[in-house]
Amino acid sequence: MNLLGKWHPGFWKRKLQAAPGRDVHFEAAPASGLDDLQMRLNQWSDLWGQDADPAIRTAAQELVAERLTRWIERCFGQHVESSLRGKGRPISLASSTPIFTAFLGRRATRELSRRVLQDI
Amino acid sequence: MDAQSAREETIQAYQLHAGVLLAYAHRLTRDDPLAQDALQETFLRYFLALMQGEDIRNARAWLHRVAHNYVCETLRSARVRTAVPLEDAGEERLRDERGMPGADRAADWIEAARQLLAPREWQCVQLRAAGFDYTEIATELEIRPGTVGSLLHRATEKLRIRLKKKERPA
Numbered sequence: 397m398n399l400l401g402k403w404h405p406g407f408w409k410r411k412l413q414a415a416p417g418r419d420v421h422f423e424a425a426p427a428s429g430l431d432d433l434q435m436r437l438n439q440w441s442d443l444w445g446q447d448a449d450p451a452i453r454t455a456a457q458e459l460v461a462e463r464l465t466r467w468i469e470r471c472f473g474q475h476v477e478s479s480l481r482g483k484g485r486p487i488s489l490a491s492s493t494p495i496f497t498a499f500l501g502r503r504a505t506r507e508l509s510r511r512v513l514q515d516i
Numbered sequence: 517m518d519a520q521s522a523r524e525e526t527i528q529a530y531q532l533h534a535g536v537l538l539a540y541a542h543r544l545t546r547d548d549p550l551a552q553d554a555l556q557e558t559f560l561r562y563f564l565a566l567m568q569g570e571d572i573r574n575a576r577a578w579l580h581r582v583a584h585n586y587v588c589e590t591l592r593s594a595r596v597r598t599a600v601p602l603e604d605a606g607e608e609r610l611r612d613e614r615g616m617p618g619a620d621r622a623a624d625w626i627e628a629a630r631q632l633l634a635p636r637e638w639q640c641v642q643l644r645a646a647g648f649d650y651t652e653i654a655t656e657l658e659i660r661p662g663t664v665g666s667l668l669h670r671a672t673e674k675l676r677i678r679l680k681k682k683e684r685p686a
Contacts, residue, residue: 429534429555429556430527430530430531430534432556433527433530433556433559434523434527436560438523440560440563440564441519441520441522441523444519444567489567493567497568502565502568502570505568506561506564506565506568506570509564509567510560510561510564513564
């Protein structure tokens with residue numbers, strides 16, 4: 397084995413494969429994980445736009461709006477929150493994402509969205 | 517991007533990359549449930565990024581970076597939560613020492629290398645071993661490809677010196 401002369405990825409590949417815990421091979425995508433993921437994505441997609449009539453909103457939609465309002469107030473103050481709300485329409489992830497991205501950046505906005513959708 | 521397209525793209529990315537990503541997360545954590553969590557979280561974040569209109573050019577590198585960050589953050593917070601009280605530290609150390617000599621040689625070698633190398637160098641080595649090229653490593657670590665070369669060179673030098681020392685014991 398010639399590790400001394402040159403960078404040798406094959407060496408590391410063999411070493412890492414021989415390490416304990418490497419006996420499990422993950423060649424295919426785990427199916428159970430895909431089911432869970434699909435379920436979450438469907439739920440989150442429904443919650444993203446939230447353009448339903450405020451009178452028929454679900455508890456999850458209410459929770460998302462409440463959390464978003466809290467974040468907007470915390471980041472920008474009450475004034476922005478009321479202007480975002482506009483003509484009586486509830487705040488949604490779709491409507492608030494541009495302003496969050498502009499002021500906080502993409503990464504922080506992604507983290508914020510993740511927290512808003514936490515446990516839903 | 518609309519929700520339907522983002523969902524479809526996430527599922528497609530999952531089918532393409534989940535196997536490799538799970539292996540990567542498992543290699544970082546050596547813990548099945550945590551690796552599974554990292555996998556789910558990574559794809560959920562991928563979906564959110566698409567919904568936010570993020571332009572992800574190299575999905576594989578993006579997913580690996582997010583998985584890596586998630587694992588690091590989780591392990592860091594877990595380490596803080598499970599900090600050993602000072603009075604138990606001696607007992608803990610003894611248990612560690614008893615466990616070490618019996619461990620597999622390859623694992624010892626990897627652990628020694630991990631301790632020897634700087635975190636960035638170790639990340640580069642791991643990604644190179646996983647089959648990433650310099651450009652992909654650079655994208656994932658948000659550095660220039662030239663820096664990847666330097667980091668790998670430095671890592672090799674450190675290992676070379678360590679091996680020489682081992683060959684010629686004082």
